[in-house]
Amino acid sequence: MSAPDPEPANCFVDTNIWLYAFVEGDDLSKSTCAKSLLEASRAVIVSPQVINEVCVNLIKKAQFSEPQVQQLIESFYAKYVVVEGSKALLLTASALREQYAFSFWDSTIVASALHAGASVLYSEDMQAGLVVENRVRIINPFETLPSTDAQSRGSNG
Numbered sequence: 001m002s003a004p005d006p007e008p009a010n011c012f013v014d015t016n017i018w019l020y021a022f023v024e025g026d027d028l029s030k031s032t033c034a035k036s037l038l039e040a041s042r043a044v045i046v047s048p049q050v051i052n053e054v055c056v057n058l059i060k061k062a063q064f065s066e067p068q069v070q071q072l073i074e075s076f077y078a079k080y081v082v083v084e085g086s087k088a089l090l091l092t093a094s095a096l097r098e099q100y101a102f103s104f105w106d107s108t109i110v111a112s113a114l115h116a117g118a119s120v121l122y123s124e125d126m127q128a129g130l131v132v133e134n135r136v137r138i139i140n141p142f143e144t145l146p147s148t149d150a151q152s153r154g155s156n157g
């Protein structure tokens with residue numbers, strides 16, 4: 001099954017989407033969907049937090065070596081928009097926790113998406129359909145896929 005139409009010019013991609021794209025596990029449909037989404041999107045945004053979560057999971061689950069991790073980090077910065085942390089971003093995350101009851105780590109991801117000007121946040125783990133601050137819509141790209149019994153890939157958040 002193909003990924004949803006990436007109509008927005010700027011989309012923030014959460015950790016699990018990357019993990020499905022990088023590691024073909026038990027759920028081939030999610031892996032295919034994640035790869036298609038990344039290939040079709042015009043401007044993909046990530047944060048250092050997401051890069052860290054992807055790296056730690058690839059070290060644990062796919063036995064990535066440090067040279068592979070270093071190459072992956074270089075690749076993220078070369079191919080995608082990386083929104084760096086700032087005081088303003090952290091204060092936005094705090095306000096989002098108050099307003100939307102996001103977890104600490106989810107709030108920093110949503111704040112990163114807002115600060116980078118993303119109109120969509122692709123995430124398997126957050127509240128799909130929620131529009132944050134009338135600017136960022138959270139979309140689970142796997143919602144229309146047939147469900148499987150495969151375990152979800154977890155981040156450290």
